[in-house]
Amino acid sequence: SQQGEEDPQALSIQEGENATMNCSYKTSINNLQWYRQNSGRGLVHLILIRSNEREKHSGRLRVTLDTSKKSSSLLITASRAADTASYFCATGGPGAGSYQLTFGKGTKLSVIP
Amino acid sequence: EAQVTQNPRYLITVTGKKLTVTCSQNMNHEYMSWYRQDPGLGLRQIYYSMNVEVTDKGDVPEGYKVSRKEKRNFPLILESPSPNQTSLYFCASGTSGAYNEQFFGPGTRLTVL
Numbered sequence: 001s002q003q004g005e006e007d008p009q010a011l012s013i014q015e016g017e018n019a020t021m022n023c024s025y026k027t028s029i030n031n032l033q034w035y036r037q038n039s040g041r042g043l044v045h046l047i048l049i050r051s052n053e054r055e056k057h058s059g060r061l062r063v064t065l066d067t068s069k070k071s072s073s074l075l076i077t078a079s080r081a082a083d084t085a086s087y088f089c090a091t092g093g094p095g096a097g098s099y100q101l102t103f104g105k106g107t108k109l110s111v112i113p
Numbered sequence: 114e115a116q117v118t119q120n121p122r123y124l125i126t127v128t129g130k131k132l133t134v135t136c137s138q139n140m141n142h143e144y145m146s147w148y149r150q151d152p153g154l155g156l157r158q159i160y161y162s163m164n165v166e167v168t169d170k171g172d173v174p175e176g177y178k179v180s181r182k183e184k185r186n187f188p189l190i191l192e193s194p195s196p197n198q199t200s201l202y203f204c205a206s207g208t209s210g211a212y213n214e215q216f217f218g219p220g221t222r223l224t225v226l
Contacts, residue, residue, distance in 0.1 A: 031212050042117075042203060042217035043156075050212065088156070092213065101215060103148075105155035 004032070004072075004089040004104035012110040019076040021107040023089035024069075031092045032065055033101065034074050036085045043088065046074075051094075081113045115140045117218035119204050125224045126194055134189045134221050136204030142216070143209040145187040146171070147179065149200040150220075156203070162187055163209055194225040 004023045013019050023032070031050050035043040049056045049065045049072065056063045062075040076083055086108045090101040117138045126132055138145065146161040148171075158171030162181040176198055178190040187206075191198060201222050207215040 033214065035217075040201065040220065040222075042219045043205075043215075045214045045216070048212055048214055090215075092211075100158070100161070101213065102158075103156040105153065 004091050004102065006087070006089055006104045006107040008107060009105070010108045010110070012112065013079055015079060015081055015111055015113050017079055019079050019083070019109055019111070021074045021087050021089075021109070023072045023074070023104060025072075025089075025091045026070065028094050029067070029091045030094045032063075032072050033090045033092070034061075034063060034072075035088045035090060035103075037088065037106070038085045046087075076109075079109075079111045081111050083109060084111045085109060115216070117204055117206050117216050119202075119218040119221050121221060122219060123222050125226065127226050128195055129193050132191050132194060132223075134191075134202060134204075134223070136187045136189065136218060137185050138187075138204075138206040138216070139185065140206060140216065141184065142206035143184070144213060144215075145181065145204065145206045146215070147177070147187070147189050148203045148205065149173065150203060151200050159189070159202075194223075196225050199223060199225050 004025045007022045033048045034046045037043045047058045060077045065072045086106040088106045090103045143164045147159040148156045157173045160179040162168045204218040205215040207213040
């Protein structure tokens with residue numbers, strides 16, 4: 001099954017800086033989603049981008065999708081200490097499998113105050 | 114409040130002792146799913162359900178059972194737990210549409226001795 005792979009595995013930045021995380025996947029998708037997980041807790045949906053979209057914004061989040069390269073990026077601008085968490089991309093396949101999500105292994109973001 | 118609840122949140126048990134982890138959602142979602150999360154492996158899907166009485170295997174179904182007798186509940190059953198099932202388990206629910214944002218429960222940390 002397709003799987004998103006996040007890069008880098010870990011990222012440490014200073015508060016106020018921007019954080020960029022990347023996700024690559026292997027097969028055709030219907031949509032790509034980003035989730036956030038605070039340590040040991042449930043995942044929280046951040047943003048969904050459809051396969052026919054190239055960019056999407058939500059507050060301080062910006063997501064891009066390049067289906068030709070099978071890749072996506074998540075940009076968090078003006079990071080805060082509260083953004084410290086793990087971030088996962090999840091891909092939804094085309095057709096009947098579009099409701100199924102396959103998650104990557106995540107990027108662990110640390111924002112230093 | 115819209116939510117997914119899981120019980121218990123923490124469980125320590127012994128090999129071979131049957132256990133059930135309950136999952137309930139109050140959002141009238143058709144789709145429900147179980148994942149396990151292990152260090153370095155990300156989230157892997159165990160089973161999912163598209164609606165009442167409709168269940169199917171995910172990527173790692175061995176050693177698990179599920180049932181969906183009511184729309185709101187989706188229990189995960191371990192008939193004979195083994196130490197390799199020690200993990201953090203998440204239940205999630207979502208609509209069954211093509212763009213399925215999933216809502217996650219708080220997680221159940223299971224240790225099998």
